Amino acid sequence: MQRVRIKDVAREAGVALSTAALALRDDSRLRPETRRAVREAAERLGYVYDRSAALMRSGKSHTVGLLVCELTNPFYAELTAGVEEALDEAGYATMLANTSESVLRQRRMLERFREQPVDGVLLMPATGTPPALIGELQAWRVPHATVVRGFRAGAHAGPDNRAGTRLATEHLLGLGHRRIAFLGGAARNSVSTGRWDGYARSMARAGLAAEHLPCSTDIGAAAAIAQALPPESPTALVCFNDSVAFGATLGLLRAGRMPGRDVAVTGFDDVREAAHWYPPLTTIRVAPRVIGQAAARVLLHRMEQPEAPPLREILPPALVVRESCGAGLRRAD
């Protein structure tokens, strides 16, 4: 039992090969009844479209490569789901690859996308990605866009990090805090600098000193730092992201201090767990799904109009007040 080809469908329907091919693509040049006849013949024979042949001839794969820096991070997982959904709606399949923050793996996957080939690449750069990589992508002439973590130029979609930490910081200032520290953001990338900036500028505007507690995004590392915080330390922590904030609340609890009452804590991202944390986390919502959709839009635009200037979608974040900032309690002061 051989595989069924367009040729076979054509014979079955009593038309030429090219006619059958057109009919299967539902081309309007063909009479509706011809299209229907071919379609039925295909159904009868159990015809399965062969993308590899089509791709080879047409050069269009209708596939986008998506490079995720860390799939096991809920934020990026959610983002990925958003991207996939949006691309699917536009008729594109997603070829997903997880780099696990390895620049080497990222290179290999990119190379693979190039061979595949895909019609476009969406990149969430692994930490430590040399900016030169973007230049290479340009040289390869594959339409591409960066997501969340970005570089100076090129198509991009991501949250407005600066505005996010500004919201958090101003909220804490409004609650009366004066000693506010920034926890996390040890990595050197656009996200770290953006979030630090938003915090630092707000502090400067209020005439207060900024204070940096560097920390990786590991929940355990953050917990250790928070636990060791001396009593005369900051009364509020603006955390780099929710993971760090989770760690911070945990460390405070271990040290016998109640997050929200003794020390205010804010996160960034609003991952699903944030609402269910103990205590529920006050954080900055960036809606990863929405960013994913924006990323898909930006890339599709690039693919359709390669000559147009690249789009940059910087999405405004929102403050979500829950309990870890102590907003409900402070009022009693």
Place this chain on the structure above:
Amino acid sequence: MQRVRIKDVAREAGVALSTAALALRDDSRLRPETRRAVREAAERLGYVYDRSAALMRSGKSHTVGLLVCELTNPFYAELTAGVEEALDEAGYATMLANTSESVLRQRRMLERFREQPVDGVLLMPATGTPPALIGELQAWRVPHATVVRGFRAGAHAGPDNRAGTRLATEHLLGLGHRRIAFLGGAARNSVSTGRWDGYARSMARAGLAAEHLPCSTDIGAAAAIAQALPPESPTALVCFNDSVAFGATLGLLRAGRMPGRDVAVTGFDDVREAAHWYPPLTTIRVAPRVIGQAAARVLLHRMEQPEAPPLREILPPALVVRESCGAGLRRAD
């Protein structure tokens, strides 16, 4: 500037097209110096291998389709990372698709894999997947295996659910609990029945009555149920998975009862957050990464020997004792 083909590389190296093709595949029939010469010529011209052409001719895509039921679930995300890693090592790329628990989307993606085509399919069935789907896959003659959620027959890799809840239940029995309820497992699938079975049998063996508190895997739903638990209720909860357990601890806290001290709680999966939860969760470790690797093995075996009986890898789980079961406290009784 045209794309560089093997033809061009051959001309540059001064050999025939077929020779160049062989050289690029590093075929041992060719003299080493010929291989090197061609390789260098390819390098000079910036040759990029075209997989679509190769796939079309050879029928081998060196790609495996992976259907994930819910990518935003940390457990499945971790599992996915494991699969991808193992397949990558074996020289296969992963075509990842997220079904978001939609049977419809799952169908579409499967269809797409069929057209692509991929060399094999790894399936984490969406809830509600008709068992007939496996029959279809068989008819399609695409090597496949199920992961975590499985069916009666066919290649499969997943945790030993029965053994897992048995471990948890016996641990709680050992701590002196007599009224132990099972929270979660409302869905009708192999995972639910397996976990329920392990719990129910252990209870029966101890001569105690089993008690089912049905609940979706939503953290909020679990919290609501736990919060509403009357005082004369069970003293211990065996939860369907970690998400449910997270919800349970949260609900208890809201009701002013301390998980571990007032009510013992165990989870299932040991996701990353379990160790960092408040209180740290006693749970059943199934090591999603390891399952992912097993799944890759099982599928590869199926692809290599389609006629051999399908492998089934049921991985033994381990009990991880932390604080939510109150093991550290009970000793004082």
Place this chain on the structure above:
DNA sequence: TGGCAGGATTGGAACGTTCCAATTACCCTG
């Protein structure tokens, strides 16, 4: 009745690999 416009259909040449059979080059043996 011939010509013509336009829609509907067709034939055949690509696309860039892999696969197979055929050829050449080279060395060894009798």
Place this chain on the structure above:
DNA sequence: CAGGGTAATTGGAACGTTCCAATCCTGCCA
């Protein structure tokens, strides 16, 4: 030096689509 065997290379036909130009209708008008 013919014959034969092996290693190295080559030529050309696939693979199943899409694309393009060419052809075939059919009805309409002069």
